[in-house]
Amino acid sequence: MSQGEGGLRERKKLQTRAALTDAALRLALEKGPDSVTAEEIAEAADVSVRTFFNYFPHKEYAILGRNxxxxxxxxxxxxxxxxxxxxxxxxxxxxxxxxxxxxxxxxxxxxxxxxxxxxxxxxxxxxxxxxxxxxxxxxxxxxxxxxxxxxxxxxxxxxxxxxxxxxxxxxxxxxxxxxxxxxxxxxxxxxxxxxxxxxx
Amino acid sequence: MSQGEGGLRERKKLQTRAALTDAALRLALEKGPDSVTAEEIAEAADVSVRTFFNYFPHKEYAILGRNxxxxxxxxxxxxxxxxxxxxxxxxxxxxxxxxxxxxxxxxxxxxxxxxxxxxxxxxxxxxxxxxxxxxxxxxxxxxxxxxxxxxxxxxxxxxxxxxxxxxxxxxxxxxxxxxxxxxxxxxxxxxxxxxxxxxx
DNA sequence: GCAGATTCTTGCAGTCACTGCAAACTATTA
DNA sequence: TAATAGTTTGCAGTGACTGCAAGAATCTGC
Structure with missing residues (x-):
């Protein structure tokens, strides 16, 4: 049976997404939104750049952190x-x-x-x-x-x-x-x- | 004295700009706006890519060709x-x-x-x-x-x-x-x- | 018509965003 | 625990865009 929402996998994804948006907003505020690189955000959230782009289609989406x-x-x-x-x-x-x-x-x-x-x-x-x-x-x-x-x-x-x-x-x-x-x-x-x- | 509007230089710039917007629109219509490259547009207008970006801040501006x-x-x-x-x-x-x-x-x-x-x-x-x-x-x-x-x-x-x-x-x-x-x-x-x- | 100042164009090297692919990894399920 | 399905990652590649410095054109005063 599928665990759906409660599974570990699901929770990890949410964590990763949150870590990425947090890092993105923080860095954007620190250095200005146009000088943050995707690499920095990924590094701050401790994932690869490729993973960052698995979560967001554009760097900006992470900073916007839309709900x-x-x-x-x-x-x-x-x-x-x-x-x-x-x-x-x-x-x-x-x-x-x-x-x-x-x-x-x-x-x-x-x-x-x-x-x-x-x-x-x-x-x-x-x-x-x-x-x-x-x-x-x-x-x-x-x-x-x-x-x-x-x-x-x-x-x-x-x-x-x-x-x-x-x-x-x-x-x-x-x-x-x-x-x-x-x-x-x-x-x-x-x-x-x-x-x-x-x-x- | 400055030739201002009438000079050869000024006319050439207008020509180049027109050639670029024309090429951009034509190619965008032909191949779809997202698959035209700046290189193609520049080539069609017979200028270098670098020159293309001297005229427009983004590829899209050339296609929009705003008046x-x-x-x-x-x-x-x-x-x-x-x-x-x-x-x-x-x-x-x-x-x-x-x-x-x-x-x-x-x-x-x-x-x-x-x-x-x-x-x-x-x-x-x-x-x-x-x-x-x-x-x-x-x-x-x-x-x-x-x-x-x-x-x-x-x-x-x-x-x-x-x-x-x-x-x-x-x-x-x-x-x-x-x-x-x-x-x-x-x-x-x-x-x-x-x-x-x-x-x- | 010419030397010198001004402005344009160009190539080049470099950074960064973003993508597809295939391999490694990990949670889930039976 | 073994098979399966979903996730992460590195890598290689494309394409947008920029700064710089050299060369080519135009313009200016003479």
Whole structure:
């Protein structure tokens, strides 16, 4: 019979993955994300470079250390949201919780700054976000029917987060969470009440 | 006295750049964007590989062959838009014209499909778009004052385009231009009239 | 039209990311 | 414990990209 989750093999894999993401984040913070080499990360985690690339398709994925649980729980929540809850509200609740988790781990500041400061990290984050978006959009379309609106809501939610973090970085007057709130408000109520009134 | 724009040197540089982007696009279409090598592109344009990398920071930039004029004209238009024109309308007019130009060049289909089909191209495009976004947001903030709203409008406009193209790719029932129109409508009027009414 | 300053191109050597393959190793299962 | 299936590793190779210094072109003032 298969041991599935509990087996030694499974545990070792998790350990190795954790060791790699930890080492990757630590080294990236120490030396700057673009000057860490895959070799250093592998060495710090005490595995071969080849093994490192068995775990991650790109060096950047290790530094991003994305938590696959986030996407899964988001999909779950979209599917099981109460009928009376409007779709953007669902997205907002999801975003709020993810944000909350990240803050709790103290990661938003450290990792967030790291990511925003490095084009290659940003690029890979967006790469994986766009993949997520596709899945989230599909789930939301399932609920509300309108594919365009579903896709826009999901993408706009992502945009709201990004804009909030960028804005917070530019002038840290307000907390990211407040900025995200405000952004969602704007998206919900409309970005422009006078749209096309002024077009020739 | 400097010859500036008209000199032979300047003309040759433009020629070389054009030869490189042309070769890059042609080869990418022929063999798929991920299997073209920098060496092939350089050879087709009859320059050394080293020279290729003097012109473009990444292989992908040559394939994208972005037109810097588009950004400049957009910035210009934001700055000089009539006072009675609402900001999202301005963005919509800009997007519509860029789209129109691309269609006219017959590039939207060829290059657009190429880009959408290749993760690495897509992300290089987004990376450069994010740079544009920053500049466009700054210009729009200048006009309307509210940085959050300006940033959201610019980012959302970009999102609208991307979503429209993706959706068009999924099921080409409707023209990209119509999808963009619909997306802007939704963004203008609000993605979700019932926002937060259903939150516990 | 020419010498000298400026700018481009090029080859070369080197670093690093990433891949496929096959051998060695280790957990799992019967 | 023996067979099996999954994991790790070294190795060799491809390709992106960079810095450097030499050579070739263009441009400038005269």
């Amino acid at each position: 696959p649980a986030h996407l899964e729980s988001a999909l779950e929540r979209i599917a099981t949201a109460p009928a009376e809850q409007s779709p953007l509200t669902t997205m907002w609740l999801i975003v709020r919780d993810v944000l909350h988790d990240l803050m709790a781990e103290g990661e938003l500041s450290r990792r967030g700054e790291l990511i925003m400061g490095s084009p290659s990290l940003l690029y890979h984050l967006m790469l994986s976000s766009m993949d997520d978006e596709r899945q989230l959009s599909a789930a939301l379309t399932e609920r509300i029917g309108d594919p365009l609106r579903a896709r826009l809501i999901v993408s706009a939610a992502g945009t709201a987060c990004r804009v909030a973090v960028e804005l917070h970085k530019d002038g840290p007057d307000s907390a990211p969470a407040d900025l995200v709130d405000a952004a969602f408000q704007l998206l919900a109520q409309g970005l422009d009440p006078d749209y096309q009134k002024g077009s020739s | 810097p004029a588009h950004l400049e004209s957009a910035l210009e238009r934001i700055a000089t838009a009539p006072a009675e024109q609402s900001p999202l309308t301005t963005m919509w007019l800009i997007v519509r014209d860029v789209l129109h130009d691309l269609m006219a060049e017959g590039e939207l289909s060829r290059r657009g499909e190429l880009i959408m089909g290749s993760p690495s191209l897509l992300y290089h495009l987004m990376l450069s778009s994010m740079d544009d976004e920053r500049q466009l947001s700054a210009a729009l903030t200048e006009r309307i004052g509210d940085p959050l709203r300006a940033r959201l409008i610019v980012s959302a406009a970009g999102t609208a385009c991307r979503v429209a193209v993706e959706l068009h790719k999924d099921g080409p029932d409707s023209a990209p231009a119509d999808l963009v129109d619909a997306a802007f409508q939704l963004l203008a009027q609000g993605l979700d009239p019932d926002y937060q009414k259903g939150s516990s």
